[in-house]
Ligand SMILES: [Zn+2]
């Protein structure tokens with residue numbers, strides 16, 4: 001019987017010659033639980049006393065009656081320990097918070113991989129040593145961070161990686177891979193996006209970007225101020241960042257029409273060797289206001305109805321077409337206003353009414369707008 005117990009639970013050993021006191025650990029799902037078993041002099045199991053560590057107590061609290069029953073019915077200590085292990089396996093399964101802690105090799109492997117990669121690359125690591133943030137610098141000196149979530153079976157199982165990128169972060173992984181491989185692949189991906197970010201960095205640096213408020217490395221859209229209440233929205237292609245992007249001119253008709261005509265007439269001048277900003281200047285025949293020449297406040301005029309600039313994430317992009325008025329409004333505010341007017345009417349997706357400021361005729365197109373944040377949908381139907 002003794003040799004069987006040693007085989008099944010090598011960490012649980014008798015402490016005295018009479019073999020009435022056993023102490024040590026039982027191992028379930030790669031976790032060790034401290035236990036002490038006190039037997040009466042006649043070794044009768046049903047009178048045995050169990051002293052458990054607090055984790056074991058917690059796990060077994062709902063199984064007390066089963067443990068007692070097994071103590072009564074098990075013919076010897078070996079069979080009881082086996083029964084106890086089965087109960088613990090069931091208990092662990094129903095408690096996802098008691099998930100397994102990685103084996104010691106996991107931590108030594110992690111140290112080896114970090115030593116190979118260089119500790120200077122580590123930005124942070126969580127207290128469980130499972131989530132690492134690694135820094136990487138691209139050839140233009142931009143700083144990036146990749147977040148790596150390691151699996152308990154690392155490196156057999158591939159880690160989950162994420163980063164602030166406009167494209168999916170796909171990593172190839174084999175059981176022989178390491179953090180160094182993640183870093184190398186991340187750097188290669190960064191280099192493939194270098195031109196894309198160069199195009200956007202130039203826009204961010206030399207113009208007033210109205211949207212996004214704080215562009216991240218993943219943002220491909222920029223809404224650039226051209227003049228008070230006139231702006232252009234461009235969607236830059238990550239793979240072909242110098243190509244003519246999807247453009248949308250926004251603002252009062254009298255200001256937007258001449259720009260739209262220029263864009264259409266000069267499109268053939270688009271030069272793939274130049275940046276988007278340079279091309280937009282040439283094609284639209286304008287100079288963009290920049291931080292060097294203008295204050296941003298001159299382009300962020302509040303909505304004439306709610307007197308705020310940002311309404312959730314929307315900015316006032318409905319502009320009165322009368323050149324002497326030119327008051328901007330949020331689409332949502334204006335729609336509420338027009339809907340309340342007895343004189344307003346709606347035809348398909350266009351609402352007609354009067355400007356709240358100058359009482360001139362105002363028409364507003366109701367468009368379905370997918371907000372970037374949270375994909376919120378504005379749908380103004382009747
Ligand atoms: Zn408003």
Ligand SMILES: [Zn+2]
Nearest residue numbers: 320325355358
């Ligand atoms: Zn007006």
